[in-house]
Amino acid sequence: MPIRYAIAPLQPEAHLFAVTVTVSAPDPAGQRFTLPAWIPGSYMVRDFARHIVRIRADAGGVAVPLTKLDKQSWQAAPVEGPLTISYEVYAWDLSVRAAHLDTTHGFFNGSSVFLCVEGQEDQPCLVDIHAPEGDDYADWRVATAMREARGGAKRYGFGLYEVADYDELVDHPVEMGTFALASFTACGAKHDVVFTGRVPNLDLPRITRDLKRICEAQIRLFEPRSARAPFLDSHRRYVFMTMVTTDGYGGLEHRASTALMCARGDLPVTGNSDTSEGYRTFLGLCSHEYFHTWNVKRIKPAAFVPYRLAQETYTPLLWLFEGFTSYYDDLMLVRSGCITEAQYVELLAKAWNGVLRGSGRLKQSVADSSFDAWTKYYRQDENAPNAIVSYYAKGSLVALVLDLTIRGKTGSKRTLDDVMRALWQRYGRDFYAPGARQRGVTEAEVHALFDEVSGLRLGNLLRALTEGTGELALAPLFKSVGIHVAAQKPAKTAALGIKTRTEDGWTKVNQVLDGGAAQAAGVSAGDHLVALDGLRIGSGQLDKLLARYRQGDSVELHVFRRDELMALPLTLAREPATQMTLKLEEGRHPARGRWLGSGRH
Numbered sequence: 001m002p003i004r005y006a007i008a009p010l011q012p013e014a015h016l017f018a019v020t021v022t023v024s025a026p027d028p029a030g031q032r033f034t035l036p037a038w039i040p041g042s043y044m045v046r047d048f049a050r051h052i053v054r055i056r057a058d059a060g061g062v063a064v065p066l067t068k069l070d071k072q073s074w075q076a077a078p079v080e081g082p083l084t085i086s087y088e089v090y091a092w093d094l095s096v097r098a099a100h101l102d103t104t105h106g107f108f109n110g111s112s113v114f115l116c117v118e119g120q121e122d123q124p125c126l127v128d129i130h131a132p133e134g135d136d137y138a139d140w141r142v143a144t145a146m147r148e149a150r151g152g153a154k155r156y157g158f159g160l161y162e163v164a165d166y167d168e169l170v171d172h173p174v175e176m177g178t179f180a181l182a183s184f185t186a187c188g189a190k191h192d193v194v195f196t197g198r199v200p201n202l203d204l205p206r207i208t209r210d211l212k213r214i215c216e217a218q219i220r221l222f223e224p225r226s227a228r229a230p231f232l233d234s235h236r237r238y239v240f241m242t243m244v245t246t247d248g249y250g251g252l253e254h255r256a257s258t259a260l261m262c263a264r265g266d267l268p269v270t271g272n273s274d275t276s277e278g279y280r281t282f283l284g285l286c287s288h289e290y291f292h293t294w295n296v297k298r299i300k301p302a303a304f305v306p307y308r309l310a311q312e313t314y315t316p317l318l319w320l321f322e323g324f325t326s327y328y329d330d331l332m333l334v335r336s337g338c339i340t341e342a343q344y345v346e347l348l349a350k351a352w353n354g355v356l357r358g359s360g361r362l363k364q365s366v367a368d369s370s371f372d373a374w375t376k377y378y379r380q381d382e383n384a385p386n387a388i389v390s391y392y393a394k395g396s397l398v399a400l401v402l403d404l405t406i407r408g409k410t411g412s413k414r415t416l417d418d419v420m421r422a423l424w425q426r427y428g429r430d431f432y433a434p435g436a437r438q439r440g441v442t443e444a445e446v447h448a449l450f451d452e453v454s455g456l457r458l459g460n461l462l463r464a465l466t467e468g469t470g471e472l473a474l475a476p477l478f479k480s481v482g483i484h485v486a487a488q489k490p491a492k493t494a495a496l497g498i499k500t501r502t503e504d505g506w507t508k509v510n511q512v513l514d515g516g517a518a519q520a521a522g523v524s525a526g527d528h529l530v531a532l533d534g535l536r537i538g539s540g541q542l543d544k545l546l547a548r549y550r551q552g553d554s555v556e557l558h559v560f561r562r563d564e565l566m567a568l569p570l571t572l573a574r575e576p577a578t579q580m581t582l583k584l585e586e587g588r589h590p591a592r593g594r595w596l597g598s599g600r601h
Contacts, residue, residue, distance in 0.1 A: 001025065002162070003123050005114055005169070008130035009176070012103045012137075015092045016053065021115050026076065026083040032118040033085055034073040036111040036170065036309035041252045041296070042097050044378035045312060047071060048112040051099070055087035072310065074115075089113050094243070096173075096252040096259035103136070105177030105196050107243065109252075109259070110170035111309065121166045129174060131158040143181070143194040144174040145231075145239045145256035156181070167307065171297075173252075173259045175241045183237075184208040186215035189229035190237035195267075197244030203268040211240065213336040214287050217597075218328075221417055222294050222424045230293055231256040233433065238293070240286060251285050253292030255432070260285060275339065283338055284347075288329035295328075295420070296321040298428035302440035317443060318370035319466055323395010324420070326351075327403070335597035342584055344596065345483060348400070349582040352474065355394050357577045358385035359514040366391045366398060367466045382525030385499075386514045389469075397472050398465045404477040404595070405461065406454045412594045414454045422453045478582065482589030488579045494549040494572035496557075498523060502539050509559075513577075518557075521570030527559040546572070 001024035010018035023031060035049040049072035057064040059079040066085070067075050076083055091099035091108065099108035117123070126149060129142055141156045152160025158176075163169045180195040182204040193208055215238075220227050231238055239257040248261035262285065266278030296304075303315040334344040355361055369377060369391040376388050403416035423441065426449075430436045441449075450458045464470065475485040497516015500507050507529040512519045529537040532545050533555045549555065549572050557568045584592075 002126045003117055003120060003166075004126050004128070006128040006130065007108070007113060009101055009106050009132035009137075010088060012101055012106065012132050015090055015101045017089045017091050017099065017101060017106070017108065017113055018086070019089055019113055019115075020084055020086045021117065022082055022084045023117050023120065024082050026079060027119060028078055030075050030078045031083055032069070032073060032075045033115040034118060034310060035115050037072055037311060038309060039097050039109055039111040039170075039252070040304070040307055040309075041254075041292070042378070043312075043318070043373040045374070046097065046112075048098060051090045051093075051112070053088040053090055055085065057083060057085050059083050073118075085115060087115075094245070096243075096250050096261055105175065105179070105243075106132075107173065107175050107196075107241075107259070109173045114166075114169055116166050116309075123165065125163050125166065125169045126152075127161045127163065127169065129153065129158050129161060129176070131176075139178050140176055141179065141181075142174060142176050143179060143192065143239055143241050144172050145237065145254070146172040146174070147236065168255070170309075171255045173241065173254060173257060175259075179241075180204065182208050184212045186212050187219045187227040187229055189215075189219070189232055191215060192237055192239045194239060194241040195244055196242065197264070199244050199264055199267055201270040203270045203272075206268050206273075210283055210336075210338050211286060213338060214283065214332050215290060217332050217336040218287070218291055218294075221328075221332075222421060224421075230298060230429070238290075240290075249281070249285070251289040253289045253297055255293065255297045258286070258289035258292075260289065275343075280333070280339055280343065280347075283333055284329050287332045288325055291325045291328050291332070292321075294424055294428055295325050298431040299423045300427070300431070300440040302442045305438050305440040312374045314371050314374070316367040316371045316466075317441075317446065318373055319366035319391045319395035319398060320446060322392050323366060323397075324399045324416075326392045326396035327399035327416075328420075331596075341592070341596055345582045345584055349580060351393055351396055352582075353577075353579050355389065355397060356580065357513075358389065360385055360387045361389040361394060361471075362469050363387060364389045365467050365469055366394050369394075382511050385511055394472075397474065401465060401472055401474065401477060402450070402458070402462070404480060405458075406456065407591065407595060408477070408480050409456055410454065412591060414456075415595075419450055419453045422449055474580075481592040481595055482585040482587075483592070484583045484585050486581045486583070488581050489574075494546050494551050494553060495575040496523070496542075496546070496570075497573070497575065500529070500542065503528075505539055507537050507539065507542055516575070517570050517573040520573075521557065521568045523557065523559065523568060523570075524561065527561050527566075530558040530560055530565070532557055 004022040006020045008018045010016045037045045037047055057066040057076045064079055065077040069075055091101040094100045098112040142158055146161040149160040149162040175194055177196055182193045184191050219229050242260040242262055244264050247263050250261045252259045262282050266282045268279050301315040301317040303313050330347045333339045369389050406414050427441045431438055447459055447462055478485050496518040497513040498509050498518045499511040501510050509525050509527045512523055551572055551574050553572045557570055559566050
């Protein structure tokens with residue numbers, strides 16, 4: 001018998017979901033239940049169980065003792081016959097990771113609301129999604145990639161849905177409300193696009209047109225012959241669900257959908273055909289999460305098979321699963337024709353300079369960054385730029401180095417695309433196939449596959465790129481594809497070497513960068529800047545004041561640290577980091593055309 005779940009927006013105004021789970025054949029020794037501590041794709045323990053307001057158990061309407069075992073686990077007393085656990089979840093996390101409910105919409109990831117029945121994780125599940133009560137919610141609909149159960153929910157409707165097991169249950173987020181909806185077909189696969197939030201004059205036709213091109217480019221990258229989407233065997237469609245806010249940004253991948261957040265100003269306006277930087281950012285986010293449909297949702301690191309959601313799960317391979325995805329997300333934009341080659345080169349320069357700004361790249365490898373994601377990358381503090389490197393950003397540059405190296409040494413007969421296809425064929429394509437033995441890829445297997453597919457000996461290079469902290473030799477590789485590199489030294493105008501934010505009218509120091517004038521003078525994160533050489537540092541005025549000085553000038557900086565006024569003499573210097581500029585060389589360049597897949601120069 002399937003495990004039966006039900007979820008209802010109990011009190012939208014109080015942000016409470018009511019959830020039940022009914023087990024037909026509970027463990028005779030007493031059934032244990034647990035709620036995940038983290039959600040795949042976001043490598044930080046979030047302790048979702050802390051949002052359970054109250055919980056109880058019953059069998060046939062008779063209360064059953066329920067004992068809490070630890071922060072996220074409970075055990076019911078032994079019973080005969082079906083056992084039901086009922087509980088309420090406080091949902092006020094407006095992000096892609098947990099659950100959010102108010103009078104305008106509801107959203108949840110299964111990992112934050114659905115208890116796991118220990119020992120029965122492989123059992124099929126039925127999920128009854130209820131509508132909130134009241135006429136105010138009569139127009140609400142449901143968006144999810146879960147399959148409608150036979151005789152259950154209708155498309156976009158409340159009712160009964162079904163999944164194969166608990167792993168699938170927590171891999172299908174649900175959005176409910178009065179969202180905007182559009183659909184398109186890419187390589188024969190249905191895709192839905194959902195937007196929650198007020199967006200005047202949203203150009204949905206343009207979004208679906210562009211996403212169709214991006215999705216088809218990715219499907220054909222992994223399946224050049226069949227052009228078959230990876231989710232067609234078990235799902236009817238893919239769903240992009242987006243929460244629109246003033247300045248939101250973020251995404252989380254799932255096997256047949258993605259949860260996104262974006263800024264309202266990033267979305268295209270009907271009647272305006274310009275491709276703004278914000279819209280490129282949105283398309284890049286969609287491209288990134290869609291690429292995960294293959295890379296991490298089906299091609300997985302061995303440590304994630306199966307997921308162990310009660311505790312941290314460590315892998316040194318996030319540079320491959322997040323970094324390579326970050327490389328392909330923008331590459332798919334240019335290959336699909338959504339952006340130009342010149343715009344793509346701008347994005348490459350931005351990624352490169354982002355890595356160069358932090359001295360953490362000289363201290364931490366991307367393999368270590370991957371392993372330490374739980375304690376460092378997802379728990380960044382004020383010293384983060386000086387201590388860590390992003391396995392997303394530097395990982396994308398590692399992918400770039402490997403792609404252009406393989407292309408250069410094989411005359412473009414082999415590419416990183418071939419490596420990704422080989423990973424897909426061996427570890428991803430049949431991952432969710434009925435009866436298949438699910439297995440992930442190990443670090444040793446990744447290294448061996450690069451050599452096998454490329455026909456080159458890449459072991460030393462791959463280890464240096466992923467386990468080392470040296471600078472990446474990008475300039476000669478860019479030259480090989482007709483991109484000119486120039487090092488732009490910091491401006492002669494003075495700088496402090498800090499990152500700031502405005503707080504209650506003050507300019508507050510967020511981070512102090514290695515090698516800067518502020519660090520040498522003893523400026524610390526958390527300081528409130530008061531005056532520079534006797535002139536008040538008003539909100540947004542720091543750069544204007546600094547523009548009147550040159551490097552080498554001696555000044556006095558007044559700051560408040562806690563409630564103490566401090567005078568710090570310092571010598572102004574240039575910004576510590578050198579920036580790189582990239583420019584397309586004029587004329588026809590076949591290697592670049594083959595790489596970017598455009599044929600335009």
